[in-house]
Amino acid sequence: MIIGALRQTGRLFALAAEVSRAVFRRPFQFREFVEQFWFVASVTILPAALVSIPFGAVIALQVGSLTQQLGAQSFTGGASVLAVVQQASPLIVALLIAGAAGSAICADLGSRTIREELDAMEVMGVSPVQRLVVPRVLATMAVAVLLNGLVSVVGTLGGYFFNVILQGGTPGAYLSSFSALAQPADLYVSELKALVFGFIAGIVAAHRGLNPRGGPKGVGDAVNQSVVITFLLLFFVNMVMTAVYLQIVPPKGG
């Protein structure tokens, strides 16, 4: 049981290393990359925007309520924006990339594997990792980074709307507290998180898709596993990255 889990973990890392190497191997599958990029973007943009508005609102309302009780209402803007940009946005991106794009990638690769298409490809001297997995992983990474920007903006606007219009905060206080507490490093780490999450989601989806157990049922199980494993990994990695960031980057307000 434990050995089995370790073996799977090892294979996952081996695939990650293989993909990292294959990224630089010519010829680059540009067409496949564009197609996958377009596909991943098309299944994630709308849900991401729709999720980020209420998410920004929830954070704004919660933080607004707390700061009001503490008498620090003028800092609502800074606090809620930081929460959205640093935490909520990468996680929303991660959920959508893993849930919408990762599951589709896993199902696609899995059904190709059980139909022996990938074997056929290898027999023809074409590496499935280079031909199929690399463009998909790069596409999820690129979409994650761009999507993160979108979610940050939409979430911030949502928070602003709810704080200023509904809770009666003042626009000036919102913006000035924002510029007092936030710094560019917050945005950078947010994008870095999105990049890493995109990579993990792509690798896990590809790994489960390349190794389904048994027939069509196995593909269904693989998709299920890929989403669950990705979520577990992403929340863990998020925790580590947040902890490291808070340690090494000095807070602006302090």
Next chain:
Amino acid sequence: MGIEVVVEGLTKSFGRQSVWRDVTLTLPAGEVSVMLGPSGTGKTVFLKSLIGLLKPEKGRVLINGVDMVNSPEREIYETRKLFGLMFQDGALFGSMSLFDNIAFPLREHTRKKESEIRRIVMERIEVVGLLGAEGKLPGEISGGMRKRAGLARALVLDPQIILCDEPDSGLDPVRTAYLSQLLIDLNAQIDATMLIVTHNLDIAATVPDNMGMLFRRELVTFGPREVLLTSEEPVVAQFLDGRREGPIGMSEEKDAATLAAEAGAGAAPAPPRRIVPQLEPSPGLPPRAAVARRRRRVMAMVDQLPPAARSAIRETYAADAAAPTLTAPSAGSGT
């Protein structure tokens, strides 16, 4: 001319269950070989091991000096370009039309212009008789057509080694006969080394130069077709006659008690088998270069073969004595 495939001491198992042990054979360059075996004896696993898709635990598969089992991945990928593998159900890419499927290896491995690719692909499509279906998706055609499309894709890079996994499964007898003829014609045209894995007796009787059989986790025998076709080995005899009496049971093999009971019951002996002449290339095609090579090779080893096989070989070659390359052995003509 095709490339010789040397298999040495190959052993493969899945977990604790061994598939076959210590398989050693040589596929002679440019000749057609058939690997027989009851269902579930690891014939497909053997094919996939030859091409490096599965990794046997022991042994080597040497092709042009590259070991498909242990060599670095990069060399294996390079060597695979010499192969054409026809999968059991075609293994076509479901999202591409037949044309794109067949053009895939060309687009990946060559820098040919699209017009050139179109010419080559249409030529192959015509060879396998799929003209008019090139725009269809694999899901829209019958299993037999998928198989032929898979063969066309395997042929498009002019492979030196062609492996066919059960080319007959799912085909009717007439189509199987056409396919047998197609394989022989191909061999005449491109002189590739071919290995066909099957349990179809018609293909086994008419197509190959060499035959082998896998049973009970071992290679029972491999050699010139006459050796297997005249073999008195119980497994081989039972298989070639398609009888129930013998060591092969419904599930892989019978135990000793059942066999003894069978022997006691005294099943009627099978009538002696007749060796059917091998297929010739279609009229208009060049003769197979492998025929002359095989003749030289077989005649050199004829004295070490069992007597039945020896006389069968002499008979075959005496029948077309007009062939120019006949080199009669000095010792012991006749039996």
